[in-house]
Every structure is written in C-alpha cells, then in structure tokens.
Amino acid sequence: MARSCGHCGRTIEEKEYGVVNLKDGQCVCKDCADQTRILYPYRYVKELRESTIAKEYTKLKNEAIYGMTVGTNRIDPLTEMTLEEFKSALEESQKAAEAQAALYDRAKAVIEADHVRKYYINIGSSEKPKYNKRKVYGVFGKVIHGELITGAEVVVSHKDRDYSAKIWELQDWDGTGHTGMPVGKATAGKLVNMLFEQEMNFVFPGDTLIVR
Numbered sequence: 001m002a003r004s005c006g007h008c009g010r011t012i013e014e015k016e017y018g019v020v021n022l023k024d025g026q027c028v029c030k031d032c033a034d035q036t037r038i039l040y041p042y043r044y045v046k047e048l049r050e051s052t053i054a055k056e057y058t059k060l061k062n063e064a065i066y067g068m069t070v071g072t073n074r075i076d077p078l079t080e081m082t083l084e085e086f087k088s089a090l091e092e093s094q095k096a097a098e099a100q101a102a103l104y105d106r107a108k109a110v111i112e113a114d115h116v117r118k119y120y121i122n123i124g125s126s127e128k129p130k131y132n133k134r135k136v137y138g139v140f141g142k143v144i145h146g147e148l149i150t151g152a153e154v155v156v157s158h159k160d161r162d163y164s165a166k167i168w169e170l171q172d173w174d175g176t177g178h179t180g181m182p183v184g185k186a187t188a189g190k191l192v193n194m195l196f197e198q199e200m201n202f203v204f205p206g207d208t209l210i211v212r
Helices: 030-034 052-061 084-105
Strands: 043-050 068-075 109-122 129-148 154-156 160-165 169-173 185-187 191-196 208-212
Touching: 084 129, 129 169, 129 208, 169 185
Parallel strands: none
Antiparallel strands: 043 068, 109 129, 109 208, 129 185, 129 191, 154 160, 154 208, 169 191
C-alpha cells in the first residue's frame, strides 16, 4: 500500500530508506526528517547481543558472557512524536539552522572532527577477505551546519595555513569506530565518516572542517 510523507506529501516508495514512522501512525520521508537532525539527532546505545561467532569463541574460552557480543542500537527521537509535534520540531530546527548559518557565513557545510582512522579496503568477501594495498583514511565527525555531499572539498586551518582534501566517499556513522553505509549527502546533526584517498595527518579531534 502506497504511503505519503505527512509533511511534504511526496509518495513514499515501498522499503524506501530513511522513512520515519511517527507515534500516531503517520510517517515522514528521509529528506523531511533530516531537516530536524540539527536538534533531534540519532542516539546510539551500546548493548550486548547474541552472536554465532561469539558463541563458538566463548565456548572454547569458557568465558562468563557466553555467546554475546557488543552491538550498537540506534534510537530515533522522532519516532516518539506525532505529526503535529514533528512539524513543531521542524520549525524549531529551521530556526536553529538559520542561527548556525549566521555563525558560518557563506560556508556550505561545517563538520566537527571526532577522530581519524587509517585502514585498507576489503576487495574480497567477508568469508575470504582480500585487502587492497591502497590505504584509505576515514575522518569521523558530526555535521554541525549545512549540507555535506560526496565529492566536497573540506578545509581545515592550522597555524595560519589551510589544508584541504576531497571526500572520496561519505558514509553514515553509528557513533562507534566502524564504517557505515554510503550516502550521497548528510545534513546538520548527522554523524558521518568521510573517506579520503590521501593521508589526513593534518586533522585532529575537535578540528572544524569547512566546505566553502
């Protein structure tokens, strides 16, 4: 059965990514939901989960927490809202975005860096991994203003010198050290992993990255 976004009215395709089901049975599309993330971001909570691999390992090691592994559960505060409450939240978020824009005049996007990670890309399978020799660098952080897109060039300043790099791939981030699902864009309030094909030794935790 076809549904439509309770805010913009757009028809939502079956199994469309990012759709939020509200408390009163209404739903909103990803684009509308993303506009509220500056004030209503996802929350990430670590929890113990059953794991087939962990069961085999802990069985051999005879550990106390049998067959469990630590996973991350994503909580969406929008699911606790009615459509009317969502519309109010959207208005509040738009005002917050305007206030943030005034702080970063003419910047297309601003990201606060959390940490940088170097790793190799698996070009095989999970069962038979095969790692490419080419190193990739992930800069994890939070979009605090604007809209970040794949291919954007980020700039960070240190000691009166600007350093820049182009985003090769943009991913969702779950708040842990893991990579996420590739996305084309991310708006204020979203956690992201920005992948680069060059060394990112000029980015440090807490740095502000600007897209001009």
